[in-house]
Amino acid sequence: MGQVVAPCHVQRFCRRHAACVRGGHGMSDRSAANRRPGGDGMKYLIIGAGVAGVSACQAIREKDAGAELLVLTEEQFPFYTRLRLPDLVAGRIEPAKLVLKDAGWFDRLGIELRLNTRAEAIRPDPLRVIAGSEEFAAEKVLIATGADSFLPPVEGSDLGNVFTLRRMNDALAIRARAAEASRCVIVGGGVLGFEIGEALRSRGLEVTVVEIAERLLPRQTDAGAAGVIRSLMERRGFEVVLGVKPVRFIQSGGEAEAIALSDGRSIAADLFIISAGVKPRVDVATASGIKTRRGIVVDDSLQTSLGGVFAAGDCTEHKGILYGIWRASEEQGRFAGLAMTGERIAYSGTVRSYRLNLLGTTLLTAGMIEPSGN
Ligand SMILES: Cc1cc2nc3c(=O)[nH]c(=O)nc-3n(C[C@H](O)[C@H](O)[C@H](O)COP(=O)(O)OP(=O)(O)OC[C@H]3O[C@@H](n4cnc5c(N)ncnc54)[C@H](O)[C@@H]3O)c2cc1C
Structure with missing residues (x-):
């Protein structure tokens, strides 16, 4: 994949070479090694090495053996599973065990993986991706940037002992903090809140879950199932507080010492x-x-409003739907990869389903929950 180091101009790129040399800048050794036989294949650039980005890579490689593929990820780890981050918090697993595709896998498929590299913008005519002082030329680009944890506007959310869990580094930070903590409050009674709470209970912490809705797992369950979950959680030693809003964190010495709720x-x-x-x-x-x-708007080919640029996974909005689940990201990544190679495909959506293991009871949810709770 072509790499230009400032002050090279991407317009100087020549389609026959992975990078044109100007002022002494040439292609990286890894780029050279990763050029497929023939060396002048289609150039694909994937932003994000999550399940959507990696599924797209696999689909592209299946269809286009000669393609040049570059993956940029801002994280320091190759592709890993977020689903087991709560196990890392619990201390049941180490980071290396979460990695699903390591650097060797990318190498074997002739894919250049750039860790710690954040893409900032995409420019058209010719298509290129800006990352700091570098510009990468590509003929097709996939945005697979995923999602971040949502932070409700609660004063004090930036204090040192207030965390969210999305990345490996978040899990490591929570684990380190949990080693010296005894009591935790989790704001949010959804599936993830439960999983983190369960991980912390297993470490011996007291855990209170605070949920704004009148029932737990409001996005996955109806009122009956939510009641069963609540009693399972209470049996496991959780305290559950429903129907209250967090108002602010009460701080002392740069750290939160309590959370104030809407009921006083x-x-x-x-x-x-x-x-x-x-x-x-x-x-x-x-x-x-x-x-x-709310997300990046895509059509049935996962194409965005900019020619040659596709999007897949948690960052996308397809027919007004944002899925936020692994399976949808995997499917969208695969569809986008195929569409990028020129396949005529139509993504028609993914059935939402969630499986949660609750203290020996398996909860499987599928479909949509009506606002009434039915
Ligand atoms: C703790 C946890 C548990 C979960 N459990 C489940 C579950 O049980 N079942 C389920 O279906 N789903 C679950 N999910 C959700 C699931 O993990 C996501 O739906 C899935 O990871 C989305 O994949 P993605 O590839 O779209 O995005 P992500 O996995 O978020 O990957 C996107 C990547 O792109 C990187 N990136 C973002 N912007 C840039 C940029 N500008 N430049 C370079 N890189 C960038 C990000 O750092 C990230 O590495 C869970 C999520 C978490 C956090």
Whole structure:
């Protein structure tokens, strides 16, 4: 994949070479090694090495053995599973065991993986991706930037012992803090809030879950199932507080010592986790003038409003739907990869389903929950 180091101009790129040399700048050794036989294949650039980005890589490689593939990820780890981050918090597993595709896998498929590299924007005519002082030329680009934890506007959310869980580094930070904590409040009674709470209970912490809705897991369950979950959790030693809003963190010496709630109560703890949903990462798209609503708007080919640029996974909005689940990201990544190679495909959506293991009871949810709770 072509790499230009400033002050090279991407317009000087020649389609026959992975990078044109100007002023002494040439292609990286890894780029050279990763060029497929023939060396002048189609250039694909994937932003994000999560399940959507990696599924797209696999689909592209299946269809286009000679393609040049470059993956940029801002994280320091190759592709890993977020689903087991709570196990890392619990101390049941180490980071290396979460890695699903390591650097060797990318090498074997002839894919250049750039860790610690954040894409900022995409520019058209010719298509290129800006990352710091570098510009990468590509013929097709996939935005697979996922999502971030949503932070509700609660004063004090930036205090040192208030965390969210989305990345490996978040899990490591929570684990380190949990080693010296005894009491935790989790803001958000969804699936993830439960999983983090369960991990912390297994470490011996007292855990209170605070949920704004009148029932737990409001996005996955109806009222009956939520009642069963509540009693399972209470049996496991959780305290559950429903129908209250967090108002602010009460601080002392740069750390939160309690959370004040809308009913006038405050709950003291030495560790706080906010698990209040996710917000799609649309920053690259907006910086590039690509159409977004809540997510990056894509059509049935996962194509965005900018020619040659596709999007897949948690960052996207397809027919008004943001899925926020692994399976949908995997499917969208695969569809996008195929579409990028020129396959005529139509993504028609993914059935939402969730499986949660609750203290020996398996909860499987599928479909949509009506606002009434039915
Ligand atoms: C703790 C936890 C548990 C979960 N459990 C489940 C579960 O049980 N079942 C389920 O279906 N789903 C679950 N999910 C959700 C699931 O993990 C996501 O739906 C899935 O990871 C989305 O994949 P993605 O590839 O779209 O995005 P991500 O996995 O978020 O990957 C996107 C990557 O892009 C990187 N990136 C973002 N912007 C840039 C940029 N500008 N430049 C370079 N890199 C960038 C990000 O750092 C990230 O590494 C869970 C999530 C978490 C956090």
